[in-house]
Amino acid sequence: MAEQRNEQQSQGLLQPGEPERHPAGLSASHTVPQDPDTWEPTPMIGLVRSGAPSSGDGRRSGIGPLHPTDADDVAHLWESCGLTRPWNPPQADFLRALAGPASDVLGVRDEGDHVIATVMVGHDGHRGWMYYLAVDDAHRGQGIGHQLVAAAQEWLLARGIPKIMLMVRAANTQVLDFYEEQGFGRSTSVVMERWLERP
Numbered sequence: 001m002a003e004q005r006n007e008q009q010s011q012g013l014l015q016p017g018e019p020e021r022h023p024a025g026l027s028a029s030h031t032v033p034q035d036p037d038t039w040e041p042t043p044m045i046g047l048v049r050s051g052a053p054s055s056g057d058g059r060r061s062g063i064g065p066l067h068p069t070d071a072d073d074v075a076h077l078w079e080s081c082g083l084t085r086p087w088n089p090p091q092a093d094f095l096r097a098l099a100g101p102a103s104d105v106l107g108v109r110d111e112g113d114h115v116i117a118t119v120m121v122g123h124d125g126h127r128g129w130m131y132y133l134a135v136d137d138a139h140r141g142q143g144i145g146h147q148l149v150a151a152a153q154e155w156l157l158a159r160g161i162p163k164i165m166l167m168v169r170a171a172n173t174q175v176l177d178f179y180e181e182q183g184f185g186r187s188t189s190v191v192m193e194r195w196l197e198r199p
């Protein structure tokens with residue numbers, strides 16, 4: 001048991017029950033937009049194009065920054081994908097990422113304009129982080145997950161960030177194959193944590 005735990009720590013895996021992290025660069029001091037009418041998406045400029053198709057405005061086909069009014073849709077998606085934890089209100093996480101200067105949430109919509117897939121992306125000026133990669137169950141296996149990973153990578157490269165990181169909860173190790181197949185390796189760093197304020 002202890003050996004397995006040590007191995008998971010050395011792989012940078014989260015422990016069961018560990019809270020989702022915010023992208024570095026996000027903090028509670030970031031103002032959450034109160035008025036969706038005045039909200040402006042983070043511009044996706046200078047995207048480095050690779051692999052999968054992207055549209056003329058620099059966004060991958062069908063993938064773009066989400067809007068504060070998507071908060072309930074997104075929270076529902078993250079809950080249905082098993083990505084939420086009781087101490088981490090998903091709407092607040094979502095709105096903070098939209099409000100932060102170095103983070104965003106990219107998503108895909110269905111014909112009814114509902115959000116069916118997301119990835120949160122952010123950076124600390126050095127490392128980029130990807131969170132909340134989620135594809136609605138009914139839309140899986142069509143390449144949307146791969147496209148979102150690629151879009152997050154492009155978002156970071158466009159901001160001069162050369163490295164992308166992510167954390168996988170220990171209970172979700174089956175998804176490691178998905179990432180490894182896209183060129184991700186297991187980190188030798190151990191993730192440490194400390195609550196500064198109890199939720």
Ligand SMILES: CC(C)(COP(=O)(O)OP(=O)(O)OC[C@H]1O[C@@H](n2cnc3c(N)ncnc32)[C@H](O)[C@@H]1OP(=O)(O)O)[C@@H](O)C(=O)NCCC(=O)NCCS
Pocket residue numbers: 081082083132133134135136139140141142143144145146147167168169172174175176177178
């Ligand atoms: C992981 C996830 C985003 C993949 O989305 P997707 O749109 O189905 O991904 P793609 O269609 O681009 O790729 C699918 C392929 O990736 C691989 N894959 C996807 N999920 C996998 C998993 N959990 N384990 C192993 N391989 C997986 C398979 O090879 C699959 O091919 P197949 O459909 O022929 O079997 C989706 O399964 C999901 O939302 N899971 C729940 C949330 C989650 O765990 N997110 C990651 C948090 S770190």
